[in-house]
Amino acid sequence: MRVIVCVLLSLQLGLAFAQGGKVYKITNPDGSVSYTDQPPVGKGTGARELPVAPATSGIQVIDPGKAQEVNARVKASNEAKEKRDIEEQRARARLREAEKAREEGVEPLEGERTGIVGKKGARTRLNEDYDERQRKLEEDLEKARKAAE
Incomplete structure (x- = not known):
């Protein structure tokens, strides 16, 4: 040793x-x-x-104007990052809401079933209102997914 x-x-x-x-x-x-x-x-x-090269400590002194400029750029960069983070969180929240609405929207609402009377008796089927609502829920979900990416 x-x-x-x-x-x-x-x-x-x-x-x-x-x-x-x-x-x-x-x-x-x-x-x-x-x-x-x-x-x-x-x-x-x-x-x-x-000539011998001057020894440097690696620390450079900058003038106050340059320091303010650097601080302003750092502050602007941090604010932009925070803004992007907030927008990303909002987009994820909208995606969760759209997924929840899509899951809850599977059940037909009142007026979305049409009665059919046939030889086998009375039955119902889903009508165009239900199909339109499902398409809108799917579109909203796709928009939310694209915004969250």
Whole structure:
């Protein structure tokens, strides 16, 4: 366990030293380019020191105007999402109501049966009013399903 901790600490220590080092770009007489952390030997080589990139913490400070703009966009996005959620809930509620109305509408209402007198006696059958009401219930149910999707 100690060995692992020592190895990890030495690696991290090495990385810390490597971050602060200077880098030199050397252009050789044949045009090839090489990079090194050792200062070049001799003044005849086309070597130059590269600037060290500034260390950043990853946190960027933004001006208040930009912050307000971002906050406004986030607020608008949240309001739009809440509005969509409410509409979706209403559509699902309408779908449940349409399904319930369709189930309850199966039973014929008064006036939706027509009496028939035949050789076998008096019977009844469902008339066009019942069929029309069933079609309307089906249409309402389909509209509610499409709205809920």
